[in-house]
Amino acid sequence: MRFGLRWRIHGMATVRREYRALQRANDGPLLVCANHLTMVDSALIAWALGSPAWFLVHYAMLPWNVPERRNFAGSVTSRVLVYLMKCVPVVRGGDRRNVAGVLARLAWLLGRGEVVLVFPEGGRSRSGRVEVESAAWGVGRLIAGVPSCRVLCVYLRGMRQRGFGYAPPRGEHFHVRLAVLRPRSELTGMRRAQDLSQQVVRTLARLEEQQLDDR
Amino acid sequence: MSEMEVMQTVVSILTPYAKNGDALSHVGPNTHILDDLEVNSARLVDVVLAFEDKFGIEIADDDVDTVNTVGDAVRLISAKLA
Numbered sequence: 107m108r109f110g111l112r113w114r115i116h117g118m119a120t121v122r123r124e125y126r127a128l129q130r131a132n133d134g135p136l137l138v139c140a141n142h143l144t145m146v147d148s149a150l151i152a153w154a155l156g157s158p159a160w161f162l163v164h165y166a167m168l169p170w171n172v173p174e175r176r177n178f179a180g181s182v183t184s185r186v187l188v189y190l191m192k193c194v195p196v197v198r199g200g201d202r203r204n205v206a207g208v209l210a211r212l213a214w215l216l217g218r219g220e221v222v223l224v225f226p227e228g229g230r231s232r233s234g235r236v237e238v239e240s241a242a243w244g245v246g247r248l249i250a251g252v253p254s255c256r257v258l259c260v261y262l263r264g265m266r267q268r269g270f271g272y273a274p275p276r277g278e279h280f281h282v283r284l285a286v287l288r289p290r291s292e293l294t295g296m297r298r299a300q301d302l303s304q305q306v307v308r309t310l311a312r313l314e315e316q317q318l319d320d321r
Numbered sequence: 322m323s324e325m326e327v328m329q330t331v332v333s334i335l336t337p338y339a340k341n342g343d344a345l346s347h348v349g350p351n352t353h354i355l356d357d358l359e360v361n362s363a364r365l366v367d368v369v370l371a372f373e374d375k376f377g378i379e380i381a382d383d384d385v386d387t388v389n390t391v392g393d394a395v396r397l398i399s400a401k402l403a
Contacts (some may be wrong), residue, residue, distance in 0.1 A: 183377070203387070206383075227363075228362065241363065295379060296385065299382065
C-alpha cells in the first residue's frame with residue numbers, strides 16, 4: 107500500500123503507540139469500531155494500528171473482520187483471501203438467527219482476547235459522513251454481551267475522500283484519530299443495544315468533526 | 322386482540338420503514354421484512370421498539386432472532402399478548 111499505491115497515513119507512529127499501550131494495558135476485551143467509506147478500510151485500519159512484524163508477534167491484536175458475504179462470494183480469489191484471513195462472514199440483513207450466530211462468534215473471540223473490527227454504521231456511508239441514525243444495533247448487542255468491553259473508535263479518512271467508494275486513489279494521504287470508551291447503559295433489551303451503538307457512532311461523529319475542523 | 326388486528330397494526334408500523342411500496346401493497350404472513358419490504362436492517366430496532374410500545378410488551382434479543390417475516394412478527398406478538 108505504501109510503495110505500490112503510494113498511500114500515506116499521517117500520525118501513524120502515534121496511533122501505533124496508542125494501540126500498543128492498549129495491548130499492554132490488557133484490561134478487557136477490545137472491539138474496534140470504525141467509520142466506513144471504502145472497501146479497503148479494514149486493511150487500512152490494520153496498517154494504521156500496527157506493522158506486519160508487530161502483528162506477527164501479537165497475532166491476537168490483528169483484528170478479525172466481518173465482511174459482507176455477498177461482497178466476496180463472486181470471486182474465487184477473494185473467497186480464498188477471506189478464508190485465509192481473520193474473517194467471520196455475515197449476510198447483512200440476512201436470517202436473524204444467522205446474524206445472531208455471527209454475533210455470538212464475535213463475542214466468543216473477544217472473550218478469548220482476540221480483537222474484532224466492525225463498522226457500526228452497518229455499511230459504507232452513502233453521504234460520506236458518519237451517519238448517527240444508521241447505528242447498527244448489533245454492535246450494541248455485541249458490547250452488551252461482552253463484560254468490560256473496551257471500544258476503540260477509529261476515524262480514518264483520505265484527504266481527497268468526498269463520498270463512499272471502492273478504493274482510495276493512488277497517492278492518497280490519510281488522517282486517523284482514535285478514542286477509547288467503555289459504553290454503559292442503564293436501559294434494558296433492545297433499547298440498551300441501541301443506546302450502546304449510538305454512543306459508539308456519536309464518538310465517531312465527534313472524531314469526524316475534529317478532523318474536518320483541523321483541515 | 323385477534324391475529325388479524327395484530328397483523329394490521331404490524332403492517333401499519335412497518336409502512337414508514339418499508340422501501341418497497343409494491344411489496345407493501347401485497348403484504349402477507351410470508352412477506353420477508355428485510356428482503357421483500359426492504360426495511361433497512363439498521364432500522365429493525367426501531368420497528369421492534371415500536372412493536373413494544375404499541376402492544377405494551379417486551380421483546381428480548383433472542384425473540385428478535387426468530388422474526389424474519391411479517392407472519393413471524395404477528396405470531397411472536399400474539400404469543401406475548403396471550
